Amino acid sequence: MKFATKAIHAGQxxxxxxxxxxxxxxxxxxxxxxxxxxxxxxxxxxGTNPTRKVLEDCLAALENAKYGLAFSSGMGATDTVLKLLKPGDEVITGNDLYGGSYRIFTKVYEKYGIKFHFLDLSKPENILPYLTDRTKLVWIETPTNPTMQIVDIEGIAKITKANKIILAVDNTFASPYLQNPIDLGADIVMHSVTKYIGGHSDVVMGALLVNDDHLYKDLFFIYNACGATPGPQDSFLVLRGIKTLHLRMKAHCENGEKVAHYLKNHPKIDKIYWPGFEDHPNHDVAKKQMRGFGGMVSITLKDTDLKETFRVASSFKVFALAESLGGVESLINHPTTMTHGSIPKAEREKVGVTDNLLRLSVGVEDIDDLIADLEQALK
Incomplete structure (x- = not known):
């Protein structure tokens, strides 16, 4: 069954x-x-609800997985994966990471004796010096939030499988329409369903997708025992949203490409992060493991202080200044004060998350209106 058909019918x-x-x-x-x-x-x-079960089966089908679990938030899903660990275990993860993930790693789980290594994951072999017999989990985002770093899922998976380490991939930015990490060797796929899968900025939800029977059993035990599960109304809304996922993602990709090319040589833009450009780091990997480059674009403003960055961010008329992403409406976000505020400034700036960086979630509005809005805000 092809993706569009699964989005409308799978599990139902x-x-x-x-x-x-x-x-x-x-x-x-x-x-x-x-x-x-x-x-x-x-x-x-x-533990189980018929509406939620249908959603979980649909999500599993979209990710080519055997099992799905839906959670009351993406962080609830992330928390459940971390509860597979015990004191003394070690985790390898990326140095460009969603602020909420960094926060739960460092502020919650480090105090329980779990050690996290935040690495440059541009090359799979970068994890090799950090592997020990205590390494139990590799957690990656790709593309990353917000600088769109691309991680070679298949390359990392070869290493984790050889060392019997769980590989979890946060696939939120790509969505299952653009990328299927389980096909590339991942053990767990995590989604903030709030974003592209839900697609209408009206539901908060997360999901885990797995193939392994034993891993599913362990995750289901935590899911039921700890109770971060969503209600049937939210499950229904996400099922409704999924039915247009393929249509929305195609439009997000088309608009994202046009916005990225418009901004590429704009006189007010210093840097642009979008994996569709040939000079984007690991563009070849993105081209290999993704079916498109998505609707997320980040930019840094040229010769701009925090006050001017705030002025630009507040000047948009179509793009809404708000947290989150992946809805049909276009959003603009200032990561250092919004989604990534919990990451220390020095750590953020090492990977380019500076005070003059803005993250665009390009929606599905008419592209002419989006370009006009960018033009007036950046004048």
Missing amino acids: EPDPTTGAVMTPIYQTSTYWQKSPGEHQGYEYSR
């Missing part, structure tokens, strides 16, 4: 009671049992 059958084409919202916390332990697959909605 007409409701057996009414014949409803759209999966109903099973707004119930508990389920009748004929006798103790004799039920129809559902006991209590923290």
Whole structure:
């Protein structure tokens, strides 16, 4: 089954009671049992819910995975992966990372005795000097947030498999439309479903997708025991959003490319980060493992202090100044004071996340209106 068909149909059958084409919202916390332990697959909605189960099956199909788990947020999903670890374990991750991931790694899990190595992952072999018998997880983003670094998933996976280390990939920026890490050797795929998968800025949700039976069993235990699971209303909204994922992502990619090329030689722009440019670091890797380059574009403003950066960020009329990304509407974000504020300034600046950097989530509006908005804000 091709992607567009899976987005509309995967995991979904007409409701057996009414014949409803759209999966109903099973707004119930508990389920009748004929006798103790004799039920129809559902006991209590923290663990399983029919609406959520359909969503999980659909998400798994989109990522070519066997199992899916939906969470009440992307951070809830990330937290569940980290709970596979124990004190003394070590994690290798990237040095350009979503601020929320950095925060949970350093402010929550480091105090439980888990050690994190933040590395330049532009080459898979960069992880080799940090591998020990305590290395249990490699966590990568690609493209990264916000400087769009590209990590070779297949190259990293060869190393992790040889060393029996779990490889988890945050696939939020690419979405399953553009990239499928499990096909490239990843063990776990994480999504902030809030972003492109939901696509309408009206749901907060996360997901984990896996193939391995034992890994799924371990993750499901934590998922049920710790309870970071979403309700049926949010699950229904995401199922509805997924039905247009392929259409939206195509438009995001088309608009993202046009915005990137418009900004490439703009006199007010110092640097631009978009993996579709041939001079973007690891462009060849992006071309190999992605089916398009997405709608995320980051820029640094030329000869600009924080005050002027704030003025530019606040001058847009179509782009909304807001956190998050991946909705149908275009957003502009100032990472150092918004999504990446929890990362120390010195660490941010090592990878180019400076005070004059702005991150664009290019939406699906008319491209002429988006270019006109950029033009007036950057004048």
